[in-house]
Amino acid sequence: MLSNGHIIGDGSWDLKVYVTDLQTERLIRVKGDTHIGGVMLKLVEDLEISMDWSDHGLWWPSRNCWLNHTRSTLDQCAVQADALLHFTPMHKNLRVQLPDLRCLDMRVNFSIKTFSTVIALCKDLGIRHPEELSFCKPLEPAHLKHNFKDMPKKKQDHNGVQRNGNHLPSDTNTFIANSPVGSTLSLDKSFSCAPVTPQRGLQSSTPVSSPMGQNGTWKRNGFGNEINGYSPNVGNSISSERLNGSFDSSLAHTPPALSPDTRKSLVRPKTLVEKARMNVAWLDSSLSIMEQGVREYDTLCLKFKFYSFYDLNPKYDSVRINQIYEQARWQLLNEEIDCTEEEMLMFAALQLQVNMQASEPQPNYDEGSISSPNEDDIDAALADLQTTLEGSNISSHTNDITQVPELYDELKFFKPKRFGIKAYKKYWFSYRDLHLYLYKSREEMIHHSSPVHSVILKGCEVTPDVNISQSKYGIKLEVPSTDGMSEMYIRCENEKQYATWMAACKLAAKGRSLADSSYNSEVDTIRNFLQMQKPGEKPAHIPHSVDITPEDYVSSRYQKKLRGKLIQRIYEAHANVKDLSLIDAKMNYIKAWQSLSEFGITLFVVKFMGHKKEELLGVASNRIMKMEINGDHLKTWRMETLKAWNVNWEVKHMMTQFEDDNVIFSCLSADCKVVHEFIGGYIFLSMRSKEANQTLNEEMFHKLTGGWT
Structure with missing residues (x-):
């Protein structure tokens, strides 16, 4: 028997497909062995509309997944007659907040794995090594008050389905998937959105797009709250000029001004537990952003997730360096990472130099001022080889290259006892082959007699204990023991001694000896870091046009502590860095950030x-x-x-x-x-x-x- 041209009993059935572009629903006659590509072909033929459908795919809302494998059959995908599929573009508009807190409206692929989406986005933005970055959801203060497992559950309807109608897979990062469009959580204020002038070579970047969704609203984040109302019957969309403001800048240069609303939206952790809770927001790199509750016009934050920055090169990485610098800056201003008063003033001074150099002509890294990548690699390899062959400049009893390098000096030592008095004692220290030995006299040390203390430094935790204004140069060691980590402190007399021993301890913690080729450079890095923290002999000349707003340069903790002396102290610290170029100031900022004890944890x-x-x-x-x-x-x-x-x-x-x-x-x-x-x-x-x-x-x-x- 025939019905509408189909033979009843042939195993075919009607599949409902909603075409999001046309906001219309179609019934497609299919069988269980119809493959996904065939479904899309039949649908396009049925629509009879001449347009490019190549970027469209099938999304299954109730299963919260894409049907990406076009050769798979409906039976293989478990699609049955009660299913409703969406035929929708795979590339959609996404608002992306960069590490410098500016937002861009980008067109990204919602159907591929998040890791692949980030790679494609970084290519458009001109950021090398995209494996260091990832997406995370914007956080609210409420997320810092509860552990993930204790977060209030989202309301569900009587069928136990989320408000967006999506069942959530058990292997999804459920912080993300439980924050769908329609959730009641939202940020208090919208993000600022700054226009970007693409750099040379970024022609593939998507321009700032219309801030409207199909339902006539622009949503500020993945929680679906409306920012701008819009009637689809009223003329054209909101212009990018209205949305983004009037100033112009590239991604390699962040404007100093920041929207007050953006600053208010930032969360500020007060404890280590709250810092830990901030990491709930990272997306699952193995799932698409659509599968994790993200919808068109939502906001995601693009951040450096892994603190292992590979091959930073000013010639190729101006955007990447600037965004790392900005992420470091906001971590310090929001007190996500702790630092001392001298360190905070040093960071403020470097930031001041960055802002002053931003309007000055800079060295051109694109026209031969830097050697080619191959030359860079060869020079670096030759330098490493020379250092390895010559050996490190370590105190030793002999020039025999077969001798194990040894570092020795007279230092102060203190090991806390439960009810003991904190008192440092002088010992002669000898460090060789990842072992630290303490002797009562120089003679005992020279003859390698039985030491008073012996410590294996491999695997230890090394923390600076420095206060430059008080001439305090200490090293805190936490050494593995049977009872956990055992604390001990070393006190050096001056910064040269401190840099020498601090570098040795840091390398030893990683399992590297004094023979390691990076030892001398580590010493130099530590000494430069200390030098930048000292106030200059006299403040550098600061143009009257430079306005220092304290909250833009130091965290609230030091704003309160320094009060009226803050500006003068920043000027004094700036004298040490006043000759740095723009890129050098940013690189020094990043290196100093990497030197902090809490960095990268x-x-x-x-x-x-x-x-x-x-x-x-x-x-x-x-x-x-x-x-x-x-x-x-x-x-x-x-x-x-x-x-x-x-x-x-x-x-x-x-x-x-x-x-x-x-x-x-x-x-x-x-x-x-x-x-x-x-x-x-x-x-x-x-x-x-x-x-x-x-x-x-x-x-x-x-x-x-x-x-x-």
């Missing part, structure tokens, strides 16, 4: 197996740390000893297997997938090399971070 609130109390887990590029809630280190594991890491997705427990330890924990402040991705991501980044930096192995990244294999 991503925190999570966790519970270790067999423990009832909450503790902190810190993940850095070269180590994983177990800490008390107050920040005291309990144990450190080096990344090079990590053998395996995986997740039990049923109970959301993560296991990390080291050479001498197995560690199992549950993450309370974020989904365990976020922790898994940080560990795998740092392993992936550690595999980069000069020989392999031309191609990005996405498959390897997902193997290390995905957690499904």
